[in-house]
Amino acid sequence: MPQIGTTERAVRLGEVPVLSANGRYLVFRYFFGDLVSGTTPNNDIYLIDLVTKQIQLVSVSPTGNQGNNYSSTYDSLSISADGRYVAFASDATNLVSNDLNGETDVFVRDTLTGTIILASVSSTGVQLGANTLDFNLSPAISANGQFVAFQSQANNLVPNDTNGDDQDIFMRDLSAGTTLRVSVNSNGEQTRPWNIIASADSRNPSISGDGRFIAFESNAINLDPRDTGVNNFDIFVRDRQTGQTRQVSVNSQGQVATGASLQENSIGYPTTTNGSSNPVISANGRYVVFQSGATNLVPNDTNDRVDIFRHDLETNETILISVGIDDSPANGGSSIGVSRNGAISSDGRYVVFQSLASNLVPNDNNNAADVFVRDVIAGTTERISVNSSGQEAVGGRAYTNSGDATISDDGRRVAFLSRSSNLVNDPFAPFSYSIYLRDRQTTDLTPPPVLPPPVFPQQQVTPSPSSSPTYNSGWVSNLLTAPSTANPFVAVNSIPTVTSSTGLSLPSASSAQAGAWWF
Known part of the structure; x- marks a missing residue:
């Protein structure tokens, strides 16, 4: 039976795509300054409304200029469920006033009102300390945009942070204006390394829709009593309501992972194995997916490859996601990838991942990494990185x-990166990445309603290190005039449109700027 669906190119040369939960908005990183007038080449963050095709610069300063340094160079991006709020990291110093720490910071942009706020601050508004050397903050935002989790080596965001330069996981409540550390054990103790010369780093947070649960990876030995004390990264979940932290890179009997788990290179593919990686928690807070080379998480895991697993926090069941035809082990390594914040549906039913395996679906003969979706309820795996003809x-x-x-x-809908030359007609594709959008159906997309926003107070921020007085940055405005709720995006380019086979209104090929847009 031919595969149903359509594949279109969304952005040539774009990177780190993340879809909103409602499937309408796509946030991504883009270097070339040709998407919005007045910008120059720089790693910036953009957002596209996939219904209207309107595009917005996200990493923009209060005065209307693009950020004066790179954004999310080593980081994933995160977007609220309705696409309104975007969390990202940036080295820019002009996105909010008085950003004096000279460090990579976490920002949250409200694309409806055109405001931006600094999120990587303490409860008293102190910026993370200078010389922190945080290259990767991995921000993750809750469904309504109220909570932002991130990683940092800073020791001035919460009291009694005395574990040196070890990375911790923090969560900022933008409504309450508070910051707390979540990479602690059930007794509230900070992380401890396995020996005195090692580090106890926690990283790659993922947050549930209501902000209650935060999943992360850590090589600390004191987060769960079951931890064996080996210097491997494991997966943990912190429940802010109960104060419990527990390891979830375990099998269905509660035994911790043995063997090793993926460490990935810059594009998210397996290189060596040493610790558990890339946890992603479902919005309902019940399921955590992660990648692992452990051999004891499910029975008969004999493929000697990194696999994808899903752990159920209610039943404690762990299942294999990267399963081959007839439930056979995958014959190639699998990974969650850089765009991990959107790797699982809110109810945990759908999991998207990338794999070098050739036996997950029939007729996989390209000897390359592909994108797959696992439907846990139906027990099916579908290859997504195909063209509209199913090739x-x-x-x-x-x-x-x-x-x-x-x-x-x-x-x-699945957004992904590819260098393939046949997903659309593009002879230059093998030499550069493009972002593609796969629609697994063919009917029209009905725009979802705009959700009511949470109420965020004005932000009090104190530069660090500095003896300067505290100032009130508020919610600074950006280049665009604040739009109405009926039309939350401002078109920055006038581009003729045509109608695609999906029923979406797409820009015509002749009007596309420098590789952006479709076809």
């Missing part, structure tokens, strides 16, 4: 063909 991606390079995928809540 597999070709023309890319092994380890760099297709990946970094993110999925909408209903499992219908």
Whole structure:
């Protein structure tokens, strides 16, 4: 039976795509300054409304200029369920006033009102300390945009942070204006390394929709009594309501992972194995997916490859996601990828991942990484990195063909990166990445309603290190005039449109700027 669905190119040369849960908005990183007038080449963050095709610069300063340094160079992005709020990291110093720490910071942009706020501050508004050397803050935002989790080596965001330069996980409540550390054990103790010369780093947070649960990876030995004390990264979940922290890289009997788990290179593919990686928690807070080379998480795991697993926090069941045809082990390594914040649907039913395996679906003959969706309820695996005729991606390079995928809540839309030359008609594709959008159905997309926003107070921020007085940055305005709720985006380019086979209104090929947009 032919595969149903359509594949279109969303952005040529774009990177780190993340879909909103409702499937309408796509946030991504883009270097070339040709999407919004007045910008120059720089790693910036943009957002596209996939219904109206309107595009907005996210990493923009209070005075209307693009950020004066790179944004999310090493980081994932995160977007609220309705696409209104975008969390990202940036080295720019002009996104809010008086940003004096000279460090990578976390920002949250309200794309409805055109305001931006600094999120990586303490409860008293102190910026993370200078010389923190945080290159990767991995921000993750809750469904309504109220809570932002991130990682940092800073020791001045919460009291009694005395574990040196070890990375911790923090959560900022933008409504309450408070910051707390979540990488602590059930007794509230900070992380401890396995020996005195090692570090106890916690990283890659993922947050549930209501902000109650935060999943993260850590090589600390004191977060769960079951931890064996080996210097491997494991997966943990912190419940802010009960104060419990527990390890979830365990099998269904509660035994901790043995063997090793993925460490990935810059594009998210397996290199060596040493610790558990890339946890993603479902919006309902029940399921955590992660990648692992452990051999004891499920029975008969004999493929000697990194696999994808899903752990149920209610039943404690752990299942294999990257399963081959007839439930056989995958014959290639699998990864969640850089765009991990959108790797699982809110109810945990759909999981998207990338894999070098050739036995997950029939007729996988391209000898390259592909994108797959696992439907846990139906027990099916579908390859996503195909063109609208169902042909597999070709023309890319092994380890760099297709990946970094993110999925909408209903499992219908998947955005991913690829260098393939045949997903659309593009002879230059093998030489550079493009972002593609796969619609697994063919009916029209009905725009979802705009959700009511949470109420955030004005932000009090104190520069650090500095003896300067505390100032009130408020919610600074950006380049765009604050739009109405009926039309939350301002078109920055006038681009003719045509109608695609999906029923979406897409820009015509002749009007596309420098590789942006479709076709």
